[in-house]
Amino acid sequence: MPTPARTSVDAIVNAGRAILDADGLDAVSMQRVASAVGVRAPSLYKRVRDRDALVRLIAADVLAELGACVGAASTGEDPSTDLAAIADAFRAWALQHPGAFGLVFSRLPDAWQPAPDADPMTGTFGALFRAVAALSGPDDVLEASRLVVAWASGFVGMELAGAFRMGGDVDAAFAYGIDRLVGAIAR
Amino acid sequence: MPTPARTSVDAIVNAGRAILDADGLDAVSMQRVASAVGVRAPSLYKRVRDRDALVRLIAADVLAELGACVGAASTGEDPSTDLAAIADAFRAWALQHPGAFGLVFSRLPDAWQPAPDADPMTGTFGALFRAVAALSGPDDVLEASRLVVAWASGFVGMELAGAFRMGGDVDAAFAYGIDRLVGAIAR
DNA sequence: ACCTGAACACCGTTCAAGT
DNA sequence: ACCTGAACACCGTTCAAGT
Numbered sequence: 001m002p003t004p005a006r007t008s009v010d011a012i013v014n015a016g017r018a019i020l021d022a023d024g025l026d027a028v029s030m031q032r033v034a035s036a037v038g039v040r041a042p043s044l045y046k047r048v049r050d051r052d053a054l055v056r057l058i059a060a061d062v063l064a065e066l067g068a069c070v071g072a073a074s075t076g077e078d079p080s081t082d083l084a085a086i087a088d089a090f091r092a093w094a095l096q097h098p099g100a101f102g103l104v105f106s107r108l109p110d111a112w113q114p115a116p117d118a119d120p121m122t123g124t125f126g127a128l129f130r131a132v133a134a135l136s137g138p139d140d141v142l143e144a145s146r147l148v149v150a151w152a153s154g155f156v157g158m159e160l161a162g163a164f165r166m167g168g169d170v171d172a173a174f175a176y177g178i179d180r181l182v183g184a185i186a187r
Numbered sequence: 188m189p190t191p192a193r194t195s196v197d198a199i200v201n202a203g204r205a206i207l208d209a210d211g212l213d214a215v216s217m218q219r220v221a222s223a224v225g226v227r228a229p230s231l232y233k234r235v236r237d238r239d240a241l242v243r244l245i246a247a248d249v250l251a252e253l254g255a256c257v258g259a260a261s262t263g264e265d266p267s268t269d270l271a272a273i274a275d276a277f278r279a280w281a282l283q284h285p286g287a288f289g290l291v292f293s294r295l296p297d298a299w300q301p302a303p304d305a306d307p308m309t310g311t312f313g314a315l316f317r318a319v320a321a322l323s324g325p326d327d328v329l330e331a332s333r334l335v336v337a338w339a340s341g342f343v344g345m346e347l348a349g350a351f352r353m354g355g356d357v358d359a360a361f362a363y364g365i366d367r368l369v370g371a372i373a374r
Numbered sequence: 375a376c377c378t379g380a381a382c383a384c385c386g387t388t389c390a391a392g393t
Numbered sequence: 394a395c396c397t398g399a400a401c402a403c404c405g406t407t408c409a410a411g412t
């Protein structure tokens with residue numbers, strides 16, 4: 001005898017994302033997600049294969065939000081200003097969403113689905129690739145982008161880990177970084 | 188009636204470190220560590236306050252090893268070659284010890300004890316600070332070091348997370364990065 | 375003094391049973 | 394078709410009891 005569904009994949013992913021933002025990845029347990037959507041843990045397995053699959057769905061959600069966030073920071077005019085604005089937006093987003101940042105940048109083992117964007121220039125981080133390309137020229141886009149993204153994610157990761165413990169102005173260090181990087185990747 | 192100790196903090200930390208290297212941080216459970224040192228889980232609480240304390244001891248061990256590893260890579264001669272050698276040693280170590288790298292660079296919440304080295308120039312990453320200082324001059328050492336370390340840790344973190352999925356030569360991207368950074372921090 | 379089994383409150387996951 | 398309680402094998406941690 002059929003029964004109306006009492007929840008949905010969307011509701012589950014949203015609940016998981018909310019818990020991630022509030023209390024971190026370890027707090028995203030099947031039981032807590034289930035109770036947030038008004039159901040018991042075993043019922044979740046009707047919608048997601050297992051916890052890993054749920055975490056991957058949440059990661060895709062996070063990546064889309066991050067992409068939109070850095071995309072909005074770009075004006076598409078001067079690439080140097082643009083790149084700095086993108087970096088600042090990235091950092092601000094990460095500091096506001098430490099759990100989500102940690103998930104996407106350092107807790108995704110092995111492969112996770114979000115296939116690499118077919119065309120990087122229009123994909124999730126298109127704004128960043130376009131700004132970098134304008135500075136580095138077409139031959140070095142990939143390597144220059146990797147330099148910038150590695151630095152930005154490493155910087156924020158260390159900041160969130162509390163690894164900057166030798167004093168100094170962290171905001172200034174970030175500004176110094178983007179300034180030097182713009183010079184470094186320019187032709 | 189006294190009883191001879193059957194294990195020690197050292198044995199416990201070493202066992203934890205071995206499990207970390209073999210199977211990652213999540214596998215470092217009190218039960219597994221206990222069984223590795225030939226004891227039951229509750230006995231571990233005679234030596235370490237709780238699992239977090241054990242993880243912090245392991246992290247300190249990891250940091251010392253990493254410091255020795257990058258220290259050995261430096262010759263103290265030309266700072267550019269030195270910095271590249273240090274970066275290469277860091278990356279090689281991280282790729283060989285992904286669990287240890289992840290623990291130290293992205294899984295340490297809040298504070299963890301290893302107090303900041305009193306004198307950075309002679310501390311854990313002294314070789315790196317000295318090479319950077321020779322290139323950047325004394326005024327920019329801190330910010331320049333943060334640029335280099337953020338980049339290196341972010342790069343390796345992304346590499347381990349499988350985040351370089353757009354093709355290209357990853358080794359070449361790392362070499363490109365250190366080359367551009369040396370230029371970027373030089374006066 | 376050190377170690378232990380038993381217990382408690384949690385996990386993720388499966389599955390037969392209910393509607 | 395969907396949801397559930399009960400069960401299983403795991404966690405971390407505490408504690409009274411053993412030696």
